[in-house]
Amino acid sequence: xxTISLHDTHHDDHGHGHHHETFLTKYVFSQDHKMIAKQFLxxxxxxxxxxxxxxxxxxxxxxxPDKTFPLLETFLGKWAEGGRIKPDFFLALxxxxxxxxxxxxxxxxxxxxxSNLLIPLQLGARDMASPFMNMLSYWFxxxxxxxxxxxxxxxxxxxxxxxxxxxxLSAVPKAMPGSQIGMTLWLISMVIFVASSLMxxxxxxxxxxxxxxxxxxxWKMPLTIWAIFLTAVLGILSFPVLVxxxxxxxFDRSFGTSFYLSDLVFGTEILPNExxxxxxxxxxxxxxxxxxxxxxxxxxxxxxxxxxSVNSRKPIFxxxxxxxxxxxxxxxxxxxxxxxxxVTGMNPLLGGVFMITTLIIAVPSAVKTFNYLATLxxxxxxxxxxxxxxxxxxxxFISGGLTGIFLGNASLDINLHDTYFVVAHFHLVMGSAAIxxxxxxxxxxxxxMFGRMMNPKLAYLHFxxxxxxxxxxxxxxxxxxxxxxxxxxxxFTEFEFMNKWLTVNVFVTWAAIVAGLAQIAxxxxxxxxIFRGKKATQNPWGANTLExxxxxxxxxxxxxxxxxxxxxxxxxxxxxxxxxxFIPQTVPFxxxxxxxxxxxxxxxEEAERIQKEWEAANKPxxx
Amino acid sequence: MVSTIQQxxxxxxxxxxxxxxxxxFVVSSTIMFGGWTSYYLVFMASKGKGHGLVLPQYFTYSTxxxxxxxxFLFLAARSLKQGNRSRxxxxxxxxxxxxxxxxxxxxxxxxxxxxxxxxxVNNNAAISMIYVVSGFHLLHIVGGLGFIIxxxxxxxxxxxxxxxEFKQDIASIFWHFIDILWIYLYVFLLLNS
Numbered sequence: 001x002x003t004i005s006l007h008d009t010h011h012d013d014h015g016h017g018h019h020h021e022t023f024l025t026k027y028v029f030s031q032d033h034k035m036i037a038k039q040f041l042x043x044x045x046x047x048x049x050x051x052x053x054x055x056x057x058x059x060x061x062x063x064x065p066d067k068t069f070p071l072l073e074t075f076l077g078k079w080a081e082g083g084r085i086k087p088d089f090f091l092a093l094x095x096x097x098x099x100x101x102x103x104x105x106x107x108x109x110x111x112x113x114x115s116n117l118l119i120p121l122q123l124g125a126r127d128m129a130s131p132f133m134n135m136l137s138y139w140f141x142x143x144x145x146x147x148x149x150x151x152x153x154x155x156x157x158x159x160x161x162x163x164x165x166x167x168x169l170s171a172v173p174k175a176m177p178g179s180q181i182g183m184t185l186w187l188i189s190m191v192i193f194v195a196s197s198l199m200x201x202x203x204x205x206x207x208x209x210x211x212x213x214x215x216x217x218x219w220k221m222p223l224t225i226w227a228i229f230l231t232a233v234l235g236i237l238s239f240p241v242l243v244x245x246x247x248x249x250x251f252d253r254s255f256g257t258s259f260y261l262s263d264l265v266f267g268t269e270i271l272p273n274e275x276x277x278x279x280x281x282x283x284x285x286x287x288x289x290x291x292x293x294x295x296x297x298x299x300x301x302x303x304x305x306x307x308x309s310v311n312s313r314k315p316i317f318x319x320x321x322x323x324x325x326x327x328x329x330x331x332x333x334x335x336x337x338x339x340x341x342x343v344t345g346m347n348p349l350l351g352g353v354f355m356i357t358t359l360i361i362a363v364p365s366a367v368k369t370f371n372y373l374a375t376l377x378x379x380x381x382x383x384x385x386x387x388x389x390x391x392x393x394x395x396x397f398i399s400g401g402l403t404g405i406f407l408g409n410a411s412l413d414i415n416l417h418d419t420y421f422v423v424a425h426f427h428l429v430m431g432s433a434a435i436x437x438x439x440x441x442x443x444x445x446x447x448x449m450f451g452r453m454m455n456p457k458l459a460y461l462h463f464x465x466x467x468x469x470x471x472x473x474x475x476x477x478x479x480x481x482x483x484x485x486x487x488x489x490x491x492f493t494e495f496e497f498m499n500k501w502l503t504v505n506v507f508v509t510w511a512a513i514v515a516g517l518a519q520i521a522x523x524x525x526x527x528x529x530i531f532r533g534k535k536a537t538q539n540p541w542g543a544n545t546l547e548x549x550x551x552x553x554x555x556x557x558x559x560x561x562x563x564x565x566x567x568x569x570x571x572x573x574x575x576x577x578x579x580x581x582f583i584p585q586t587v588p589f590x591x592x593x594x595x596x597x598x599x600x601x602x603x604x605e606e607a608e609r610i611q612k613e614w615e616a617a618n619k620p621x622x623x
Numbered sequence: 624m625v626s627t628i629q630q631x632x633x634x635x636x637x638x639x640x641x642x643x644x645x646x647x648f649v650v651s652s653t654i655m656f657g658g659w660t661s662y663y664l665v666f667m668a669s670k671g672k673g674h675g676l677v678l679p680q681y682f683t684y685s686t687x688x689x690x691x692x693x694x695f696l697f698l699a700a701r702s703l704k705q706g707n708r709s710r711x712x713x714x715x716x717x718x719x720x721x722x723x724x725x726x727x728x729x730x731x732x733x734x735x736x737x738x739x740x741x742x743x744v745n746n747n748a749a750i751s752m753i754y755v756v757s758g759f760h761l762l763h764i765v766g767g768l769g770f771i772i773x774x775x776x777x778x779x780x781x782x783x784x785x786x787x788e789f790k791q792d793i794a795s796i797f798w799h800f801i802d803i804l805w806i807y808l809y810v811f812l813l814l815n816s
Contacts, residue, residue: 129640202647210640240651244658247755256744257751259662274746277669280662287658 029139031131032556037117038449039138041442044109045526047145048435049519051100056509056516058093061085063502063509065491079157087490088177091160094488095178098163099148099186101431103193106296108141108200110438111235114299115204115228117445121547122222124213124564126557129206133199140196147189151182159186162488164285167260167278171252174266187250194239194246201235204228213546215566220585222545222570223309223316226323227302230330231295237334238291245284252276279344286337293430294333298326300437301368301397304390306570307444308372310543311387312379313581315571318371325364332361342410343417351410358408365401369394380574380581384541385459389440392467393433399471400429403478421481424474432470439466442526447540451552452533458525465518472511476504544570544584568600593618638789645793649800652763656756656804660811663752673815674749679735682757685728686809692721693802696771696795703778703791711791712778715771718798722768729761756808763801770794 030036057076060069061084068083079089116134120127128134151158160178161169169175170183208229212221221229248259252273260281261273309316316322338346338354346354372394381387403425406412416422439462446454480501485492492498492505539548546566550558564586572583577595589596589607593614601607667673699714733754736742743754774790782790 129637129644133644198651202644202651205647206640206643210643236647236651237654240655241658244655244662247759248659248662251743251751251755257748258746259748259751272746275670276748277666280665283665284658284662 029135031127031135033116033120033127033131033134034449034554034558036134036138037113040108040112040116040141041449043138043142043145044105044113044438045523047100047104047109049523050149051097051105052516052519054093054097054100056512057085058090058097059505059509059512061090061490062492063506065493065502088160089157090490091162091176091488092158092178092182095160095162095165096148096151096158099159102163102292102296103190104141104145104148106430106434106438107197107235107292108193110299110434110441111197111204111228111231111295112138112141112200113438114224114303114441114445115200115232117449118222118224118547119204119207119228120211120558121448121550122225122545122570123208123211123216124546124559124566125207125211126559126563128203129211130203134203137196137199137203140192140199144189144193144196147185147192151185151189154181154185156180156182158182164282164289165249166285167249167252167281168264171249171260171278172264172266172271173253184253187246187253191243191246194243197235198239201232201239204232205236208232213563213566216546219320220566220569222302223305223319223322223326224299224302226326227298227305230326231298234291234295234298234330234333238288238295241284242288245281245288248284249281279341282341282344283337286340287334289340290337291333293426294329296434297397297430297437298329300393300434300441301326303437303441303444304372304393306543306545307386307390307440308375308394309571309573310444310541311382311384311390312375313382313542313573314375314379315573315575316371317374317377318367319569319571321367322371325367328364329361332357332364336361336408339408339410339413342413348410355408355410359405361408362401362405365397369398369401384443385454385456385463386440386444386541388460388463388467389436389443392463393436393440395467396428396433396436396470399475400425400427400433404429415484416481418487419481420477420485420487423487424477424481427474427477428470432474436467439522444541445547446526446529446533447536447552448547448550449554450530450533451536451554452529453536453540454525454529454533458521462518462521462525465521466515469511469515469518473508473515476508480504539584542580542582544572544582546585549584549586638785642789642792642796645796649796652800653804656759656808659752659756659759660808663749663811663815666748666752667815672747672749674741674747674753674812675816676736676739676741676750676753678753678809678812678816679732681728681732681735682809685725685732686806688721688728689725689802689805692718692725693799695721696798699774700791700795703787706784708778708781708787712775715775715778715794719768719771719775722764722771722798726761726764729757733757753812756812760801760805760808763804767794767798767801770797 027035030039057072060072069080070083072080072085073083076085076089079086085093116128119125148158156177158178159165159170159182160176161183165183165186169179173180173183208221208225248257251257252259252261256273258273258276260278261271261276264271264273305316305322336354336358338350339358342351342354376391403421407416407422407425443454443459446452483497483501485498485501489495489498492502536552538552541548546564549564551560566585567588568583568585570585572578574581575583575592575595578592579594583592583595589600593611596611598608598611601611663673695714696718699711699718702708702710702714736753741750741753743751745751771794774787774794777787777790
């Protein structure tokens with residue numbers, strides 16, 4: 001075996017090697033995929049905490065619309081004069097909460113972290129196709145986050161037209177305070193974010209298709225990589241359309257064109273814009289927007305496939321079906337955007353088409369759900385924290401997915417559109433499910449990232465509180481929606497029919513506060529374990545994939561010496577006849593003669609012959 | 624020894640995947656323009672009107688110039704394959720100059736549009752769209768000129784044949800793409816007036 005060390009990072013002071021690292025190149029402007037993954041993760045966690053605090057703020061307003069909280073004024077100043085959150089600021093809170101969660105946490109934080117960490121490690125590559133672009137991708141992301149946050153420090157406040165920034169609210173600066181500088185910053189931030197996301201996605205796809213190690217053909221890739229790959233493809237195909245839409249919006253706002261604007265009267269003043277159509281924005285936006293929700297959920301689905309298989313000590317049920325259903329979701333996601341627009345006066349025939357394509361998505365989703373459950377079925381389950389979160393994902397995916405069938409149906413959606421039913425639906429199916437997938441991934445790959453283990457007791461506390469509270473928060477919202485309570489309304493006391501839901505809002509807010517407090521268990525566990533956690537072994541979960549063949553100390557280039565060769569698929573768990581309950585991908589079939597099965601050889605007659613000879617010589621005793 | 628072979632392998636894998644990156648960028652950029660042209664089509668279908676202009680002659684000239692530049696870039700790539708670096712350099716410079724000329728002609732085209740009062744700020748969004756697509760296409764041209772300069776610089780620095788071909792290749796992929804993209808946009812605007 002070759003022992004040369006290509007990328008040795010252990011020469012600290014004698015900087016003669018070409019990989020001499022300073023604090024700046026190692027931790028800040030790092031081009032190492034593992035460090036970039038950590039940067040994405042920690043930035044994502046910080047953004048998630050900010051978004052969570054924003055949500056608690058607007059939940060306070062929803063639960064106690066008439067109460068004053070002097071403390072709020074201390075922190076928020078004029079946004080909460082007299083201790084009550086102002087209506088404009090309430091809208092800004094909702095908007096920025098959505099923006100941060102969808103784009104910064106569940107797109108960049110989730111995809112950015114696990115694509116960067118797992119693509120080279122699970123495929124056997126030294127790094128990404130373009131490490132430099134990878135670094136730029138992170139820094140663009142960080143700049144986008146900072147610009148978005150900067151809008152809280154402007155006179156007129158952050159964007160407040162909702163995370164979908166429909167014109168004319170977003171296109172006419174004087175429409176409301178949030179449409180002024182806040183909206184401009186939102187657009188700048190989003191353009192930078194899309195650039196970041198595209199650089200990342202291009203890199204992921206190029207790496208997956210070109211830099212797999214010897215033996216790693218596409219059908220030997222772990223499902224995490226399949227999911228990440230298809231997510232990146234989705235990003236490449238859909239984000240450019242958002243850019244196209246945003247560019248036109250910027251022209252409307254700043255140069256006076258009329259792409260989305262027409263027939264607007266502001267007070268007594270008639271605006272000069274003429275001839276555009278706000279519906280066209282919705283088309284362009286949702287052509288990205290719908291794939292975007294799969295960009296959010298698919299990496300989480302891939303992560304939980306891996307974790308459920310490892311911790312059930314069973315091969316994933318229906319590996320090929322899992323891949324084909326991911327492909328199915330990817331393709332279908334491009335032809336369903338119209339289901340967000342059933343109430344825009346769309347031709348009912350067209351609405352019918354979008355309804356059918358939308359409902360068809362239930363098929364691959366159900367296949368995946370079935371396969372998760374079938375993998376768990378009679379497995380030798382280890383309830384590690386990661387496993388609990390992965391199962392939690394399956395739970396949310398089912399309970400949130402079912403309401404998707406309601407909303408995909410035009411005749412029901414016309415009633416439920418823009419009500420709390422929609423809020424409940426997507427917070428379960430893509431919000432909670434994706435967050436749980438992300439947390440599962442963090443608990444599972446923490447030892448790989450930091451070389452230490454997280455504390456399982458705190459993790460269990462974190463899981464149960466979060467799981468129960470997430471249901472307590474989002475489940476009751478379905479009933480508000482069925483009663484016709486609209487989203488984004490500031491004060492439930494203003495409307496007679498909404499008064500009866502005030503007590504439910506109080507309950508939901510308390511559940512949200514408890515869920516928020518539960519995250520302290522995670523945050524403490526995460527940051528404490530980075531420095532003080534129990535030292536991890538090389539393969540703490542007994543997993544098959546390649547990342548666990550790298551040394552615990554993380555080095556640039558991942559493997560000292562040669563990159564290992566792959567011989568088998570990643571899910572050989574509890575294979576009958578094998579000595580242990582897992583066989584890593586790097587173990588050749590010649591070392592596992594007692595457990596080989598005919599289909600392992602994929603029609604290689606020579607190998608089958610050798611296997612038969614071996615069996616003839618060794619097996620008869622058992623008969 | 625082993626490590627140099629490995630490094631060599633990794634360099635070629637790197638080239639392959641970086642070239643692939645350029646292709647992927649081409650795809651996503653196509654989709655962005657696809658977004659604008661589909662806006663245009665839906666706009667036309669719902670309002671019953673397009674830009675309704677006779678496009679300036681300059682756009683025809685610029686199209687011819689851009690096609691010519693692509694031909695010279697092809698010749699440059701062929702010269703490099705034949706090992707004739709100085710010929711390659713000449714052709715690359717011609718491509719570069721034609722690229723700049725294209726930019727000037729586009730500017731003149733916009734100028735003549737403005738003179739017929741078909742401004743960017745317009746109550747007919749289809750006319751505004753002409754500026755948006757040609758403007759963003761011109762941004763791509765600027766990027767393409769960067770790739771060509773990169774290839775020229777490589778040629779002057781006498782980089783190895785492999786590296787030179789890599790630089791030439793990415794310049795070619797990108798430049799031919801923006802050439803075809805412009806033809807698509809121009810024909811699209813001609814057909815949907």
